[in-house]
Amino acid sequence: MVLYIDPGSGSIVLQLIIATVTGIIFILVRVRTQIKLFFHRLFSKSKKEKK
Amino acid sequence: MIHSASFRDPSGFVFTENNEIFRAVKMSYQQNYEQLMQSGLYDELVLKGLLIPHIEVKKNILPVHESYKIIKPEKVLFISYPYEWCFSQMKDAGLVMLEIQKIALHHGMILKDASAFNIQFHKGRLVLVDTLSFEKYNDNKPWIAYRQFCEHFIAPLALMHFLDQRLNFLFTSNIDGIPLELAVKMLPVKAKLRLGIYMHLILHSRLKVKYSNRNIDKFKIRTISKNSLYGLIHSLDTTIRTMKFKPISSVWSNYSEVTNPVYSENKKQIVMEFISQINPQLIFDIGANTGNYSALINNNKTAIIAIDTDYQCIEKFYEQIKSNNVQNILPLVNDIANPSSSIGWRNNERNSLLERINPDLVLMLAIFHHLVINNQIQLNMIVEFLSNLSKWIIIEYVPESDEQFKLMTQNRQGDFVYYSETCFEQGFIIAFDIICKRKILGSERVLYFMKKK
Numbered sequence: 001m002v003l004y005i006d007p008g009s010g011s012i013v014l015q016l017i018i019a020t021v022t023g024i025i026f027i028l029v030r031v032r033t034q035i036k037l038f039f040h041r042l043f044s045k046s047k048k049e050k051k
Numbered sequence: 052m053i054h055s056a057s058f059r060d061p062s063g064f065v066f067t068e069n070n071e072i073f074r075a076v077k078m079s080y081q082q083n084y085e086q087l088m089q090s091g092l093y094d095e096l097v098l099k100g101l102l103i104p105h106i107e108v109k110k111n112i113l114p115v116h117e118s119y120k121i122i123k124p125e126k127v128l129f130i131s132y133p134y135e136w137c138f139s140q141m142k143d144a145g146l147v148m149l150e151i152q153k154i155a156l157h158h159g160m161i162l163k164d165a166s167a168f169n170i171q172f173h174k175g176r177l178v179l180v181d182t183l184s185f186e187k188y189n190d191n192k193p194w195i196a197y198r199q200f201c202e203h204f205i206a207p208l209a210l211m212h213f214l215d216q217r218l219n220f221l222f223t224s225n226i227d228g229i230p231l232e233l234a235v236k237m238l239p240v241k242a243k244l245r246l247g248i249y250m251h252l253i254l255h256s257r258l259k260v261k262y263s264n265r266n267i268d269k270f271k272i273r274t275i276s277k278n279s280l281y282g283l284i285h286s287l288d289t290t291i292r293t294m295k296f297k298p299i300s301s302v303w304s305n306y307s308e309v310t311n312p313v314y315s316e317n318k319k320q321i322v323m324e325f326i327s328q329i330n331p332q333l334i335f336d337i338g339a340n341t342g343n344y345s346a347l348i349n350n351n352k353t354a355i356i357a358i359d360t361d362y363q364c365i366e367k368f369y370e371q372i373k374s375n376n377v378q379n380i381l382p383l384v385n386d387i388a389n390p391s392s393s394i395g396w397r398n399n400e401r402n403s404l405l406e407r408i409n410p411d412l413v414l415m416l417a418i419f420h421h422l423v424i425n426n427q428i429q430l431n432m433i434v435e436f437l438s439n440l441s442k443w444i445i446i447e448y449v450p451e452s453d454e455q456f457k458l459m460t461q462n463r464q465g466d467f468v469y470y471s472e473t474c475f476e477q478g479f480i481i482a483f484d485i486i487c488k489r490k491i492l493g494s495e496r497v498l499y500f501m502k503k504k
Contacts, residue, residue, distance in 0.1 A: 007197070008198040008259055008263075009264075010255070010258035010259035010261060011198035011201075011258070012193050012197075013258050014250070014254055015193045015194060015275065015283060016193065016275055018283055019279035019280060019282055020279055022279070022285060023276060023278045023279030023283070024282070025282060025285075026279075026281050026282035026285050027278055027282075
């Protein structure tokens with residue numbers, strides 16, 4: 001890989017730390033959104049059926 | 052001719068020919084270019100107005116073994132630099148860069164470059180102009196441009212948000228972005244308590260020092276999953292979004308609200324009448340304030356570069372343009388008495404304001420007296436400057452009897468004995484023909500419409 005900017009060793013180390021933590025949060029948020037969406041769909045379906 | 056700023060990227064370079072811009076793609080970039088074009092990344096970015104569109108052309112410029120393709124990107128009317136942007140322009144540019152990064156990852160690519168100079172205003176939108184900024188994303192590799200992103204966006208935005216908007220001027224002496232340790236030294240304690248700022252600036256700057264000159268390949272853990280990378284982008288995005296423009300009242304940002312409505316309405320009419328006589332393609336509005344007059348010219352045939360020294364004014368102007376989706380006006384922070392200079396290698400990487408602008412018409416409304424009084428620039432110097440700059444000018448003369456003039460000169464009586472309408476006209480007719488002059492209702496001020504001799 002040709003690098004023409006210096007990524008900086010410290011920046012890589014920090015990125016690994018931050019990305020691991022934020023990556024977990026990111027996944028959790030996504031899972032939460034999907035669960036919310038699932039229930040939302042479920043309830044809107046049952047409402048439609050009632051109608 | 053190879054562009055003077057295009058020497059860092061090993062993947063290609065920009066060159067001009069007959070006033071047209073081209074980008075040469077080298078053989079070494081072939082695989083990346085193919086992925087950009089074939090993965091759907093290019094199409095999605097162009098469709099969303101995030102990347103400058105280009106066409107492939109046939110030209111011979113490189114030695115055959117090095118050349119892969121020559122592309123012709125759409126021409127950006129005016130190249131502006133981050134040190135000429137107000138807070139919201141800077142913020143939007145950072146968010147656009149992150150949006151591009153997210154889309155690139157979806158298509159198996161990543162930004163290898165996060166320079167703020169690669170983002171430009173084009174048809175009212177912020178676009179990435181460096182088509183060769185992408186490379187194939189290798190699973191589990193970190194983002195090499197992370198530090199650059201922090202130095203080009205997070206650091207200047209934090210300084211502008213927590214301290215003073217004018218601090219993005221530090222870019223002029225730090226062409227590679229504002230050093231993290233410099234930003235950290237200046238930031239107040241309340242900034243350091245913000246998680247995003249703490250991580251991306253403070254911790255970042257500490258680790259930068261701690262690990263300087265260490266070979267990254269020797270670290271045992273050097274992988275980063277794609278989800279983690281999305282997490283990092285999300286964190287940068289949130290850090291930027293939490294920084295907001297804080298309006299403070301400046302002398303000039305409320306100027307248009309305090310002026311006499313009869314005067315400003317009549318001035319608008321006269322300005323429009325003058326402009327309609329020549330239909331210029333590019334107007335340079337010097338001392339635009341919040342854009343009351345340039346905003347009148349809302350047609351896509353006339354482009355306007357509007358400058359003002361006041362950050363609050365440009366911020367107001369930019370927000371207004373954004374909310375009205377105006378495409379032909381670009382407001383920038385700049386001082387005509389001290390315009391952006393040329394910086395970088397051999398003073399030739401980023402050009403000065405005056406090298407970049409070539410207007411058909413200059414608008415100088417209620418600014419001439421400021422140059423004379425505040426900047427002590429003499430009449431003949433202003434005339435010479437304008438005659439070198441533009442064929443047409445619309446200039447407002449503020450007489451000695453004007454309240455504003457009296458206020459500005461109250462402690463300097465006797466300094467402006469040669470300031471009069473007659474002197475003004477005599478000075479200008481050396482280089483210009485006065486096509487029309489009109490007194491503005493509700494004031495003693497006069498608007499001149501002139502053509503270069």
